[in-house]
Amino acid sequence: MTPTHFPPINEQMDLIRRGVSEILPEEELVRKLEHAASTGTALNVKLGCDPSRPDLHLGHSVVLRKLRHFQDLGHQAILIVGDFTGMIGDPTGKSKTRPSLTLDETRANGQSYFEQAAKVLDIERVHIRYNSDWLAPMTFEDVIKLAARYTVARMLERDDFEKRYRKQEPISIHEFLYPLAQGMDSVAIRSDVELGGTDQKFNLLVGRELQREYGQSPQVILTMPLLEGTDGVEKMSKSLDNYIAFNDTPEDMYGKTLSIPDTMILPYFRLVTDVPAERVAAVGREMEAGANPRDFKRELARTIVAAYYDAPAAEAAEAHFDRVIKNKMAPEDVETFILDRASDTLLLDILCEAGLVQSKGEGRRLMQQSAVSVGEQRITDPRAPVPDGDEVIVRVGKLRFIKIVRQ
Secondary structure (H helix, E strand, O other): OOOOOOOOHHHHHHHHHOOOOEEEOHHHHHHHHHHHHHHOOOOEEEEEEOOOOOOOEHHHHHHHHHHHHHHHOOOEEEEEEOOOHHHOOOOOOOOOOOOOOOHHHHHHHHHHHHHHHOOOOOHHHEEEEEOHHHHOOOOHHHHHHHHOOOOHHHHOOOHHHHHHHHOOOOOOHHHHHHHHHHHHHHHHHOOOEEEEEHHHHHHHHHHHHHHHHOOOOOOEEEEEOOOEOOOOOOEOOOOOOOOOEOOOOHHHHHHHHHOOOHHHHHHHHHHHOOOOHHHHHHHHHHHHOOOOHHHHHHHHHHHHHHHHOOHHHHHHHHHHHHHHHHOOOOOOOOOEEEEOOOOOOEHHHHHHHOOOOOOHHHHHHHHHOOOEEEOOEEOOOOOOEOOOOOEEEEEEOOOEEEEEEEO
8 A cells, every 4th residue: 555645743733623622632633643644554534424314414514524624634534334323323412212223224324425425525535334344243242241341320421311311211221332332333443533523522432442442542532513503593403494405406505504693604614614714714804893794604605505516506596696585586497387377276286286385284384474475465365366467476485486377
């Protein structure tokens, strides 16, 4: 194997520290980087992916981008697909036991994860490992020996377990095995560094301790902040509808970014883009001096769209936003729905058939909230027919349009 040449240690640490919450212990990471430089051997940098949630959003990108930083520095990225641990379900941050998945489900979700992660990682330089390769062959004797290396008292130090224990809420024995199984992943691949969100700190430390138990040099753990969603309050989550997905259209990605609170502009620049630190600092100074945050939010939105698509897509998304949202005009490429001139079909039925709403219930709710309009006219009655006219452009919310043409 050809030895790898790395940038100077101080340059590596500058990039590694960007946006990081904690490096434990940092001095060990420096020593590992020095050893890698002297031997020309890349560090094994591990990231576990949860196959129970295959739809990625910018919250997931925070730790994926850090893995990409290690790739750019010449180190080896290793993605661990928790196809076996996914059958347990990571209890981190959960107030109740999570439902289990089958091995086939976790494998399929893992494939979806890779396809989306390729938008951030250099996927050609990623080693992909499935933890069923080493966890599935373990015998019951092996599991007992593994469990004997950790105590219930130590497990209850974990915040979510401790809260559930105090509230006398059920904790299944198999949930205690999850951190141990994740820790065995680190042993199996001889991880030098493991990445995770701040909510994963306990699990990452378990891996460090198990490596020591198995006579390995313990991994350094590096935790990243949990990104607040577009509401600026809660952790980004699809269930809270405060997310920007990898697979969002450029227009949706741009529009959602512009909806974030001004207080989130700098954190988003730091955590979900590679805009140089000097430029991020300059943005902060300019906003403090009274510059309009909207201009920087537009810069942020263009940067994010360009990263997941390209610069022309970002420019087109901005033009679309200005036309549709800012100037309240219909987009140029509105989908057309052909309606028989003699038809007395309700507008609600057309919105459902055209896919602008997922159900009649959603359509009724949007109408009652005055979120459906034709020109300046709000349509609030779910029983309303299609307004008169040969061509009618209907707007649902801010971004959904349809042109109804009578023939």
